Amino acid sequence: MRVLFTTSPGLGHMFPVVSLAWALRAAGHEILLATAGRADGHIRAVVHAGLPVVEALSTERAGNAFAFGISAWLKQEGRSVAGRPDWSRHVGKELARNGGSLATVAPMYAPLSMAMSTEVVAVAEQWRPELIVHTPLEGAGQLAAAKLGVPAVEQPFGFTRNDGIAPVLRTAMDRAYRAHGVAGLPERRIALSITPPSMAGGVTPGWPMRYVPFNGGGLLADWLRTPPDRPRVALTLGSEVVQWHGELGPLAWVAQVAANVDAEFVLAVGDDVDPAQLGELPENVRPAGYVPLNQLLSTCSAVVHHGGSGSTMAALDAGIPQLILPQSADQFINADAVTGRGCGLTVEGAVDADLMVRLLTDPEPAEAAAQVRAELHDMPTPAEVVPRLIEWARGTS
Incomplete structure (x- = not known):
């Protein structure tokens, strides 16, 4: 089976999928990662993990799209912290107070997903995956899965609540969905869960999977x-x-x-x-x-x-x-x-x-x-x- 992974830029989003990608390939399946880096070296880091990678967006364009998303989201939400250097800290504390749901900030990532969607969909149409695995805030993979009619799997990375993110991203990415002639989200969707049972709390339930850390390789002193x-x-x-x-x-x-x-x-x-x-x-x-x-x-x-x-x-x-x-x-x-x-x-x-x-x-x-x-x-x-x-x-x- 061919499995396409798509992640938001940033090692915190990219590294968590490596262990599952390895496991799929070790079982004889073909895997491909479509992503972008938020800094020089990010793409190289996942390439060094042994994964075949398509750069869906240049680092510069990814940075610009994310900066635009942040600015637009702060303005739309009427946040008093807009323009302040510590805005991210305040938003982080607010997320925690509001139950840890990333659906609140999903529109912030929509311009980034929109910018990645052209290349991600093109790669999917060319490579024809039978399954797409995406990180919670990455919307281009879900769009590609819906267009190809293949199932989609959400792979989380921490203790956030991820329920509700998909429809929020779908709405925020409406222009991209209409451009590709896609009406809604993939018909078949599931989520994985890496949360230890005693720490589940309000975390979105899903198929349990052990978190196996990947932090890059290195020569051990x-x-x-x-x-x-x-x-x-x-x-x-x-x-x-x-x-x-x-x-x-x-x-x-x-x-x-x-x-x-x-x-x-x-x-x-x-x-x-x-x-x-x-x-x-x-x-x-x-x-x-x-x-x-x-x-x-x-x-x-x-x-x-x-x-x-x-x-x-x-x-x-x-x-x-x-x-x-x-x-x-x-x-x-x-x-x-x-x-x-x-x-x-x-x-x-x-x-x-x-x-x-x-x-x-x-x-x-x-x-x-x-x-x-x-x-x-x-x-x-x-x-x-x-x-x-x-x-x-x-x-x-």
Whole structure:
């Protein structure tokens, strides 16, 4: 069977589909990914994951379309934060207060999906997939599935509520639907769910599938293969906080706090940002540049991060406590899910040594994190989900 994947731009949307794509290909199916990057290197990153990729939109055009979507959405919604540099933080907090439904911000992604739709539909018509898998805010894949009359699968990436997104995107993309002679959404649609059972809450239900982290490949240094002689704490801000802001502001406390905590801190914030902006780092802070997060977390006792879905899910998969410093987007939703389950802490103010010691020594978050890891690992793996997906797509189940 031929399976076309379509994702919104950004590694946080692109990386979560890699494990399912691998599983499909390992089972003998053909896969193809149509996507766009929000920054240089994004397309290359999924190509390096071994996936055949079609660039549906240039990075420049994707950036312009997303910027237009943000501006139009803020103006239409009458948001008082329009024009403010911290608008994304305010919108993220509002999302969390409103139950975490991404349908609220779906129109923000509509211009991006519209811009991708011409190439995505063209690729689909040429390649003729029998199944299309798309991320929640990517509307071009659903349009292509509807036009070809093939089933569509939504693959989530975190703890947001995704019910209601599809019809909202359909309405916002009406011009594209009319241009392609398509009336409505695909007739056959399902959603997957990567949420551990005890953290389901208001998350949209779907076919359960274990989240298997993919954070890119990398050459593992000796220190990463050797168990540390004291607790190790990972410090990361994901793939976009540093990219868009160019600074390590949420980790400004590290130089002063780390020296007062008996642990090794690994500063894994990529290769494009100078850690010197944090000041003179104590000897127990290791600037590591880029390190595959899932490999790093397997050696850690805890992690401090921004609350991005990839970082949150990777920490849950590793079964370690997490301290979340949410900045924007869905990060407040993920933080609420983690703290609500008791497997981590959230802070929007200063981080001090007492908080770090609590993260490392309080047994309750560690126990809860271990329980969630066990739940995740009991869920059907992508390899186990593939036969069910194929049977459903063929109409034999």
